[in-house]
Each structure stands twice: as C-alpha cells, then as structure tokens.
Amino acid sequence: MNITIAIPKGFLHDGSYQYLASLGINLQIEKDNRALMFYDRKNNIKGLLVRPNDVNAYVEHGSADLGIVGLDLIKEQNPDVVKLKDLNFGNCKLVFAVKEDSKYKNINDLPANITIATKFTRLANDFINKTGISADIIKLYGSIELAPIIKLSDAIIDLVATGKTLTANRLISLETILESSAILIANPVAFKIKKSKLLNF
C-alpha cells in the first residue's frame, strides 16, 4: 500500500470517512481481518481504525503516513508530526466547568486548592499556570461529568460539542480553554518522501 492513514473511532469517525469520500477514497473491510484495517485498492490506500488517543502515536512513529486527530489531542500529546490541514469538522470546545448551583461564576472567584477532574492533564496544567489559579488535578479516563456530582472534584476540564451533556449533568462552563476541530497530520519523514502525494489530501 502506498499511503496508510490512521482513522479515529468515535467522535471524528464519520466525519473522517466523509472527508475521505470527498477525495474519492472509499475504504472497505476485506475478509480475514478483524475490521481494524480497511483498503481502497484502486487508490492504493490503507486505513487503520484506531482509538482517538492513539492516532498521534501511529503517525509519529511512521506506522501511518497520515492521521486524523482532534486539535485537543495534538495540544495534549504534543507529537512530532506535520500539522497539514484543519479539516473543519468535529468542532468542539475544551471547557472549564463547575456545578450549575456553584457559587463560583468566574474563574477569578475560585478559592485556593480546588480539584479539577480531567482527561487532559497537560492542557489542564497549562491552564492552571496561565490563569494562576491554585488547583490539583485528578486524571480520569471517562465520564468526567460524574466527578463534581459525587464531589470527587470541584470542577472539570472536558470537551463539549453541543453542551447537552453538561446541561444534563447540571454543569456550567466558566471558560473555554481551546476550540478544537479535526486536523490532518502527517509523519515528518513520510511527508518529505511522499510529498507530492500527501499534498493532494
């Protein structure tokens, strides 16, 4: 296969397929594999279906030439990859949120030594340093909204697309930390060796 592209499961999956389809690329499952690899024989392209968190690793190490990943994960993992293009789908925001009935209406109101639950520890630390709030971070891997409800944390830093999950869990955003969307990335060596091909994406 000439070009290998890492495609994330989950939130960016459908958009990634639509984006590739718009380029005339149609990845199909072939029998005898566990539906983790897809092929477009006509265009000589192989797709790898991976967890969103792993796209950067596949591309950084050169196992995939290209990958589609959220800007949030690029900023969080800081991989050594070429950031080729903003694909303008999968828009979402990384927000700092507290409980709706919280007495804190602004991040400047926050007391010292609050705890923040998040998946994004690097971005959370950057936020703490930038704003000067004093906080401790609890790393969670999912269902972040639960943390303030059961008083595991005072606040959360998490991604929101529509805000429905926040509202449903009676949380309210105090500040947007990052506006994210799907980014096309490339391995730096593959980008140079296959430049003319990869620039068509």
Added chain:
Amino acid sequence: MKKILRNPKGSKDWLPDEVIKQDHVKNILSSVFELWGYRPIQTPILINWDTLQVGSNKLSDIAFKLIGQQGELLGLRADLTTPIARVTAERLQNQALPFRFYYIGKVFRYHARHTTNERELYQIGIELIGAKEGASDLECLKILIDSLEKLNIKDYLVLFNHTNIWNELFNYFGDIAKDLYKALSQKDFIRFNSILENSNLSKNERSFWKTLVTIKGGKSAVQDFKNLLKKLKNFNLTKIFMYLNPVFELFDKKNAEIDFSLTSDLDYYTGIYFEVLTPNLGRVIGSGGRYDLLITKFGYDVPAIGFQLCVEDLLLVLEKQGKVFSTFKPPKLIPLNKNLKATFNTITKLHRQKKHATLKLT
C-alpha cells in the same frame, strides 16, 4: 527477594550480540572515512557548561547539566561537533589545514528524540575543518552518500537546502518570512497558511510561498524554483544557483534532492545543510551542514562542514530491511589437562591458526 537495580531511564546495555551489530556499522563507516583520508578523534564526554552554551542554544537546552565538587558547572556532551570545534581552537591553531576528522561516540540528551525515551545515542560522523564553501561541500556529501551505499541503506533520500536562500527571503520579506520559517520548522502548515492569509502580501507573493513549500527534487526542482522567482521583483539568487550546479551534476541520480522549504535542525549552520531519510523509519537518521562560525566562537576563525549519523537508527533500518548480521562463533573448548601448561600450549597453537579456542570450564 533482593531488589534488582536497573539502568536509569533512557539508557541501555549492549549485550555481545548487539555489540557485533554495532561494530558492523562502525567498521563499514570508519573504513569509508579512512579511505577518504579522515582520521579518528576523541573528545571527553564531560565538558564545561560554557562550551556547551557557546555551541548551540538548542543543544544546551536538552543537555545534561552537572555540578562539580567545587560547584563548577559541567555538562555531558550533547553532540560531537561542538567539542571537536573546541579542541580545534584550543590545540590545533598552528597546523596545516584542512583537518579531516571522524568520530564515533555517545551523545547525551534529556530528550534525545521526541518519539522514544532514549537519553544516550551513538553518533558517527565526520568534520572537514579549514576548507571554505565549494569543493569541500561536495566531498562531504559524497562521503555521506558513499556511507549510505556501503551500509546498503535502501531507498535513502538526502534532502538539502542552503541557509542563504532563507537569508535572502528574510531580507526580501522581512519579519513575515521569519514567522513563516518558524511555522515550517514547527511543521505547522495550518499556522503557515494562516500567517499568509492574514498578511498584506500581494497575491503573487502569497502564491510564491504556497508553491515554495511544494518544490522538492533534482535539477527540475531548481528550474521550478527559478520560474517561481519570477513572481517576485528584484529577487536574485544567481550565486546560489551557481553553487547548486555541481551538486546536481554529481548527485542528481544519487537520491539527493533539494527541498527549498527545508528548515535546519540546529542553529549553527551557515551554508548547505541536509538530512537523511529512509522510508523504513519515521524519523531523520542523520544530518549535517556547513558551520563556518562555530569554531570562531571558540577563538579560531576557520570554516567547517560535517555530518552525523545515528548508529541506533542505522541498525533499526538495517533490521527492518531484513539484514542478517553475523553471529557469535563459539570457540573450540579444550578440556583441562593435569598439565595446564600443555593445555595452554594447545590453545595458543590454535590461536596462531586464527582458530577460536578457550578452556573448557565446568
């Protein structure tokens, strides 16, 4: 149970079979260098922190810093070019030029690489000191290509560019060219494009930059670049084109290509700079370039050029290519005779015939 003590993060042991592989690479490369008249040089691992800082900010940022018993600041060398520049200025000022040196040695970095945890790596390379830009650049490139071919690295690609191309762009465009350069060195095309969109450059100038980053290749790439320059008024690069002619004459068919948007990894290059890629590894396996001002910083005004290859990466590439390395040949085991002297004589006889033999110990 007794606790097993381990190596610090990012360091590793080389067991005998791995050292054999390492030697394979070292032997091939040192014989290429020696055929070209290069001589081995060694410098200390421990260096004064000032030496490190004089050399390169980028390197001193990732170097190990140590404090001596009297409180003096020391460091571990983070490259070999800097200490060789220092020794040249310190001890070799009155000798006939040029110097042709080659080295094999470890470098130490907190973050040797982005993608792995390694903190010490073997570098092997050459420095050609005391010859100004011109034929010496071609010699250096030729030795690099000889090295890659002798090692049998398949489908390698040597990409190069010249600092004067960027300097002329900085002169012509001013700060925006510096911002664009920075975006490219951070591999960020999203930022690169947004700088262009938000600039007051003319349509022609924008399209100049957008095309520039796509041009890469042999002689034809230079022609593409010349055509592209017509978009700019009074922008002259005749000198660079004169310089590039012999490069293409010699290496056009040898997987050496110019990449006009290539940025340099180190901050001390002052002429041609290049990097080595292979489709078998997702990172650059070697790099080099001209550094005419580095030795001057140590007090001796001589020009120089050199390159380095990473031994660990060369081995990874060779293994991915399916290279089979020679393995350890077990020696003949000679049983202990009551007369130990006779046993040793037997072994010595075999050794004279270049046969491997040793004691059979129970």
